Amino acid sequence: MKIQEYQAKQIFQKYEIPIPRGQVALNASFVRQIAEDLGDKVVVKAQVLVGGRGKAGGIRLADDPDEAEDIATEMMGMEINGFPIHKVLVEEAVDIKKELYLSIGTDRMNATPVIIASEYGGIDIEDAAEEAPEKIARIPIDPMVGLCDFQIRGLAVSIDLPRKHWKKFAQIANALWQIYQNDDASLVEINPLVISEQNGLMALDGKMTIDDNALFRHPELADLRDLDMENPSEVEAQKYGITYVHMTGNIGCLVNGAGLAMATMDILKLKGGEPANFLDIGGGAGAEKVSSALRILFSDPQVKAVLINIFGGITRCDEIAHGITAAIAEQKKLKVPLVIRLVGTNAEEGTKILEKQKLPIAHSLVEAAEKAISLSGVKKK
């Protein structure tokens, strides 16, 4: 789960990482007020969870409260990568002497936390990692020991940090480790970490991803989820424990298991179709979950056909059939055609239930994909 910059900065503040003074606003007149309170030049920053915010005009400098209000008015109507801007962060403008990079994340390959620093901050760290890996210092952290002072010193030396900033740098790095550990973050990033004219080191931006699997032990963090920023169907799906990712095609997919769901999308594409979504009902889903999932697909105006692919293991195919029946019963008339494939546990019982409803059954994944594409009526030749 990604959280917004202003939320990350609130956490930074709790751990005494220096951040610019500022406040988040939901409308332009409050932006003016914040700018007046801050006194000097301010920066207005769109709070969206997508990258490329700066280039898209989502970060702008205002010389006075009037300008800040104007910028905010403009921004609040904008979209970045399809996401409307509902909130802006208004902060004092900082005199920047140098921009650095600092983060702690999880290194999947080596299965350790890793602290990463660079003297070239403000840039896309992945670009930098590809183009100039020597500019990036990475130090693995033993999760049993935690981040140690000598490792922080090693980083400071690697990024040529002037000695007078070492103490503050160590404090910030230790704070990041505390956040990473205490909040089960999979990434906590300061980019740029700036050396400012007046105040030394300061986190100018903040990014944080929290391990979804660990949210059960952080109810206070789960509340930070910004439902505004997510696709409403994805939010709806989450309520039912369904994993749903909206896409741009026209064939809705309903599958059990993440790998199989991806494989189902891939085969649609391979056979000339376009999946409208990724949808995994998980293992052992009951009828109700299936109905809810179908309802989400039916409510998507893009969807021209639905492909249901179930391989019963823990999941029972008769339960699936009941769920499909119920969801269809709710509809006066079936607006989009369905193709259903059931294999595995209780597949026979499930098939019988569906045959009564006269719903089309496919016997292989390829057949199912081809039928769905043909029924969607938009097959490319």
Added chain:
Amino acid sequence: MKIQEYQAKQIFQKYEIPIPRGQVALNASFVRQIAEDLGDKVVVKAQVLVGGRGKAGGIRLADDPDEAEDIATEMMGMEINGFPIHKVLVEEAVDIKKELYLSIGTDRMNATPVIIASEYGGIDIEDAAEEAPEKIARIPIDPMVGLCDFQIRGLAVSIDLPRKHWKKFAQIANALWQIYQNDDASLVEINPLVISEQNGLMALDGKMTIDDNALFRHPELADLRDLDMENPSEVEAQKYGITYVHMTGNIGCLVNGAGLAMATMDILKLKGGEPANFLDIGGGAGAEKVSSALRILFSDPQVKAVLINIFGGITRCDEIAHGITAAIAEQKKLKVPLVIRLVGTNAEEGTKILEKQKLPIAHSLVEAAEKAISLSGVKKK
């Protein structure tokens, strides 16, 4: 550093380990008041840092406030193993169904923390370990991982703890681990941990030793040192960074280095003398430290002769000689004879200084010991 039972119990309480209601008192009339407040039968417990308190009459049951006051009056005049009782802990009497043992300590041999439990509590655990080791369950704790739930379950099974107490037992064991770790305890012990009729598990006694080397990070714990309970000369020595342990003989020893100090005592004993103390001035001691150490020896009425044995490494023998000279100058007349042996760094300079003072010099450790014994005038034949 050992702390008193009532201090350990205050820490237990902070970590939510159940303890009997009670309060510490410095005089008998306050004991009566506490007993009145508690209402029912009470236990009056002498607060001393020596073992065998129970057998020596330091733990007694009182049926009513009158009796509690009488017992306290009696106790306050008592000594246990030479230590006068200045404080008593007054606690509600608890109905005991069973006594268990639980502690976390440091296993030197395996270099890990170890949690120890027994279903035979209230006894001397070292006796038990020798006589019936099968009655004692020991589980090493990985200091990097900490105490885990499965280890606590393993202990609960080993000591046949009824299931209804498992949850509380786990909470108490986890609390002990937190104390061990957070407070750098080398031992934290509940003996007995009782199953009470009314309240389930409860820490009836508490013992805690804090790692002296770690006191620098626990100033609040260093304040718990009960100076009352220690030999005043030992307290005085501590102020100067001198390690001093008072003993029963009559030859005072002043040595640099713990091992050499013990060897010096041993050779005195071997040659028929009795050391009055262990005294290590540490490495690199200056003149002032030496003077302070000598002052402590001179103030001990038992001391009939002083043996100074210095092997200069970091320590400079001329500094030592200056210190000796200064301490002697303070005395109008030297009450006890000195024997001095200086070897190593600047030994020649030191010897010259002392020769001016006409102080007796020995050239080997054996010679020094024999001279000191003969000068003390109490040599056994």
Added chain:
Amino acid sequence: MSILVDKNTRLLVQGITGKEGLFHSELMRTYGTNIVAGVTPGKGGEWVLDEKIPVFDTVQTAVQTTEADASVIFVPAKFAFDSIYEAIDAHIPLIICITEGIPAMDMLKIKSLLKTSESILIGPNTPGVLTPGECKAGIIPGNISIPGSTGMISRSGTLTYEVLYAMKAKKLGVSTCVGIGGDAITGTSFIEMLSMFEQDPDTEEIVLIGEIGGNEEELAADYIMTEMTKPVIAYIAGITAPKGKRMGHAGAIIEGRAGSALQKIELFRKAGVKVAEYPEDIPALL
């Protein structure tokens, strides 16, 4: 022959009295798996599965009493760290963790503990291990596969079933099928399984089912090129997956530039691996 489990495996089930644990223990036993014990804290002394299988409070007592040499774990995610560590501490050689949703930090610590241990951890978030006709240790449906000479390794559950099912339809059997798990941090990687199959005399070729995210497949491709003599057939799911979105599996997310399905497929092809276009295509490549 087979890898990891066979008819001699003495299986322990951690969390045996839970809903999932009990349900799948029934299925495993029906399949013929030799379940020797279960563990549920607080239920030691009970008996389950027609009163035939003893339940213990701790893994250590279970192992001491029954000489279990493999464990399948079904406990909820919040207790998984403790259960896996308990199995490691009891020196169980093979630990299979079915549990999904374990926090990554817990797994990082487990990985660190495994370094000084002899135990092998399969999973978490795995359907388990199946040696057809001999031992089912986990939740892979028993009836969708037959004994054979193909080793199978996968990061996915139902997708694996799909392939097993397609193979069985063509009378193609499996030596052992191993799910290494769909999480970002897993106990065992493709490489370790490839190496075991390379050693196994009864495995003649290997099917590897991968997906987007991480670089397990990239490392596997490299390993196949340099170390493997047996043929490998691969399928990679997620060509259509958008970047940066988590696709169900905690491991299935394309981070930065690594981990895309196309990259993985390209590397496999370079390593001489036949790559199937869709799951049902695999039998044709065997």
Added chain:
Amino acid sequence: MSILVDKNTRLLVQGITGKEGLFHSELMRTYGTNIVAGVTPGKGGEWVLDEKIPVFDTVQTAVQTTEADASVIFVPAKFAFDSIYEAIDAHIPLIICITEGIPAMDMLKIKSLLKTSESILIGPNTPGVLTPGECKAGIIPGNISIPGSTGMISRSGTLTYEVLYAMKAKKLGVSTCVGIGGDAITGTSFIEMLSMFEQDPDTEEIVLIGEIGGNEEELAADYIMTEMTKPVIAYIAGITAPKGKRMGHAGAIIEGRAGSALQKIELFRKAGVKVAEYPEDIPALL
């Protein structure tokens, strides 16, 4: 020959610009020890000891630049954990920690880290290691010992000097003298040193200086009985020490019934070890 250090040792000094570190680095260099670098955080780029020895900010850069293969640590106790771990992390084969007063919990963690490392830690709270005529790595006075064929192992500082001095007076020299440290938790035990001396062709007999507390000597007695072919002479301090009192060294306390000097002496005698009655008695037993 010798153990641990010799004329080829390339020594690093951690905490070289501190008062103690600088003082003893002077003495070590005067003795002829090949000090190649120092480390003091925040002082990288400076030069010390007649501007001949470079100072680095981190151990890693020091090792990369100078190929140091041993480190002596002089930092204050509160920084010792970090410094020892830094040396372990930089894969320095031999780490000698002079610092005294390190919290036991820090050492328990270091011991755990050493398990997965190739480094040997001598100390803490040790006078260091001296190979007379070749290398002085620590604070043992250089002028009190001469080269010879006796290996020496000790838990104590000045007591060891006393024995070296008494030996030198009789023209008896030492192959290497090692202080394993006076703390309750040390990096290396008597046994490991006995084993090294047993292997060392230039060591003909070993002097072991122990004291009350712990069971290092008990284990050593057992090891000598079963594994050692070379004669061992021992001295144990603390016959007169009272029970339960800490005698200066954090390790020197008689806990419960183990660790008394008399018990240790008895076990040594049983193991065929000649036990000296007092330090100056040792040369007579060689």
